[in-house]
Amino acid sequence: MPADLALVTDSTAYLPQQAIDRHKISVVPLSVVVGDEVRAEGVEITPKDVAEALRAKQRLTTSRPNPETFAAAYRAAAEGGASAVVSIHLSAELSGTADAARLAAADAPVPVLVVDSHLVGMALGYAVLAAAEARDAGLEPAAVAAVAERRASASRAFFYVDTLEHLRRGGRIGTARALLGSALAVKPLLHLSDGRIEPLEKVRTASRAIARLEEIAVEQAGAGAVDITVHHLAAEERAEPLAERLRERVPGVREVLVGEVGAVIGAHVGPGLLAVVVAPVLD
Known part of the structure; x- marks a missing residue:
């Protein structure tokens, strides 16, 4: 596996943890705001918490990661030996997540290719897995991003x-x-x-x-x-x-x-x- 290409996605891909670990995928969490409390998806709030809050008619909103969160992920990738990053995210029509990733990519220490999947959930997740397989097969970053886009387009x-x-x-x-x-x-x-x-x-x-x-x-x-x-x-x-x-x-x-x-x-x-x-x- 080429160790110098890092893969980043966001928490709405809902990838199985086993796949995240096996392919060494970095996952940046979005947030849910319950009342006035901000909680990171997959870290501080569960689906059960959300279902209960909705049934109780509590006020819930969601928010994208800020660019600095992505900047930290890209710095960590570079510090871990990556010479490039492919960052694959949920639809820009549904969230500003891909825009935040692009803002961070502009100042990242290594080249970052940001892919808007136009999808969410495992429709996004499968695009990320296709990118992982392409990276493991030795493809260059632009080709890996293209593979992710192809699978996303077909899903x-x-x-x-x-x-x-x-x-x-x-x-x-x-x-x-x-x-x-x-x-x-x-x-x-x-x-x-x-x-x-x-x-x-x-x-x-x-x-x-x-x-x-x-x-x-x-x-x-x-x-x-x-x-x-x-x-x-x-x-x-x-x-x-x-x-x-x-x-x-x-x-x-x-x-x-x-x-x-x-x-x-x-x-x-x-x-x-x-x-x-x-x-x-x-x-």
Whole structure:
């Protein structure tokens, strides 16, 4: 493995800790603000904390890392022997994280290539893992960044939420759409499109929405080699059966992971989230 190329991502990739350790990936945390208290994702606040706070109707907001946090990560990489960094992050349409990374990159002691994945969750995580495999294969930094961009571009994320209210409060979906969904008692299916959260379909019941989410994932996966992650927030009883069905139905699946989203995404979607990430394996 080339020891002189460091990989950095942010906490919304929700990578398994084993993968972070194996590939020596540096993870910069975003923050959740509960009331007036700022807590680092994955360090000081858990998904369970967020679900409980939302059910209690506490005020929650999220914030990007400041540029100095990224600057410290890039300095640490250089001090550890890296001669370059590839820094891969969640969609700039959803957060200022990539912008903060670029500000820090301008003054970093080594060259830093910042990649906006236009994604979040393991859709971002799979792009980071593709970059790790490319680095381990000996590719140069620009080629590693290009591999991350290719896998991100090929990946899709679809999700169901019990209510659009949390997305509306966080400004991640328009008020008119959120109110329309509530008025019609619609169970919305959404997806990431060009880095933004957009409505995909409207379904009348939760059970039908989850069944449709499964069908969409199977259709998107096709017959080629893919990795799949089923994300949830406080809904493991929905996630595990869905994951098992996808293992049985997707012929080219390489792995199906089940993972709870972290505090930052949880704060915007609310308990009951069910999402499927489909990431084709690069040739």
